[in-house]
Amino acid sequence: MSRIRSEVQTGWKLLKTHLxxxxxxxxxxxxxxxxxxxxSYNHWCDGIGPLYS
Structure with a gap:
């Protein structure tokens, strides 16, 4: 499990660096x-989010 977590973290760091x-x-x-x-997206999500809670 630890190895998988490490691989995911490494992949995320590479993606973040690329972005x-x-x-x-x-x-x-x-x-x-x-x-x-x-x-705009965040504002829309804040407005519509409570409707689905």
Whole structure:
């Protein structure tokens, strides 16, 4: 079990590093769009979440 957990953690670290590199290559305009979409999504989830609780 410990070996599997270690492999998952290693895979996650590689994915996280890759995503951070991709974000560095994104233009400032794209970063703003991503932030706006993320905020909108979070706001929507906050509003609709209680309906499913």
């Amino acid at each position: 951070l590199r991709l974000l560095q290559e994104v233009s400032p305009r794209e970063k703003v769009c991503i932030q706006v979409l993320t905020r």
